[in-house]
Amino acid sequence: xxxxxxxxxxxxxxxxxxxxxxxxxxxxxxxxxxxxxxxxxxxxxxxxxxxxxxxxxxxxxxxxxxxxxxxxxxxxxxxxxxxxxxxxxxxxxxxxxxxxxxxxxxxxxxxxxxxxxxxxxxxxxxxxxxxxxxxxxxxxxxxxxxxxxxxxxxxxxxxxxxxxxxxxxxxxxxxxxxxxxxxxxxxxxxxxxxxxxxx
Numbered sequence: 001x002x003x004x005x006x007x008x009x010x011x012x013x014x015x016x017x018x019x020x021x022x023x024x025x026x027x028x029x030x031x032x033x034x035x036x037x038x039x040x041x042x043x044x045x046x047x048x049x050x051x052x053x054x055x056x057x058x059x060x061x062x063x064x065x066x067x068x069x070x071x072x073x074x075x076x077x078x079x080x081x082x083x084x085x086x087x088x089x090x091x092x093x094x095x096x097x098x099x100x101x102x103x104x105x106x107x108x109x110x111x112x113x114x115x116x117x118x119x120x121x122x123x124x125x126x127x128x129x130x131x132x133x134x135x136x137x138x139x140x141x142x143x144x145x146x147x148x149x150x151x152x153x154x155x156x157x158x159x160x161x162x163x164x165x166x167x168x169x170x171x172x173x174x175x176x177x178x179x180x181x182x183x184x185x186x187x188x189x190x191x192x193x194x195x196x197x198x199x
Contacts (some may be wrong), residue, residue: 007031007086010077011045012105013038013054015096015125022123025090033081035073038093049077074105078112078120091122110151110193128199135187138180138194145197148174153190160184172193 009029013036017023022131026032026042034042035153036050039059047066048055050073066076074094080090091114094105108130112118113131122129127145140146146161150168162178165186181194186194 005088006090007088007090008081008084009090010074010081010094010190011035011038011042011092012074012077012094014093014098014101014105015171016093017076017125019122019125019198021128022092022125029090031081031084034079035077035093041183046109047128049073049080049081056145056167063176068077072104072108074108078116078118082116087118088123089118089120089192091120095124106193110191114191120150127195128149129193129195131190131191131193132186133191134189135185137183137185138196139183140181140184140196141199144179145183145194146177148177148186149192149193149195150174151191153192155187156192157187157188158184 006029009026009034010030014099032042032045034045034048036048037054039045039048039055043160047064048059048062049066051067052063052065064080078089095102109122109129110131112120148165149171150156153167156165156167158181163185168174
């Protein structure tokens with residue numbers, strides 16, 4: 001996982017993390033933005049973004065109300081961060097609970113990367129998702145579980161993984177790989193998502 005100084009942490013109203021890594025990201029955050037009801041988990045958040053339909057009245061003074069329903073609260077919070085000039089964003093609480101929300105939020109991470117120029121990493125209790133374009137090396141450890149999800153590459157080649165990668169046609173094909181040492185490299189000609197478990 002690359003080390004980036006996050007400009008902001010967005011906390012969604014999914015499963016709030018308990019693992020030390022996402023909690024450390026939250027503790028070190030310069031700015032915390034809550035998606036609507038997530039304010040109950042992070043009452044220290046500077047702003048709440050959403051339609052305000054699930055937050056107690058005592059937090060309404062921090063509400064950035066956005067009533068349009070075309071995008072979800074995670075996207076509204078991301079756009080709010082961009083308006084502040086924040087492009088390096090950590091996402092917490094964006095998975096768990098409803099599976100359709102989990103899949104939607106993970107796929108949105110790639111949308112933010114491609115369309116909004118967001119350098120985002122989504123942290124869960126088990127690992128992290130990061131959208132990537134082109135060749136990259138990733139800090140790792142022997143035995144780390146790695147999954148690669150193709151978003152349009154016609155070529156993917158790996159070094160340092162147990163099984164060589166290729167331009168997967170289906171998402172499941174890139175799952176359940178394993179790092180062999182403290183680094184692995186992916187040569188790719190397009191967009192893809194990398195999931196890495198914690199040590």
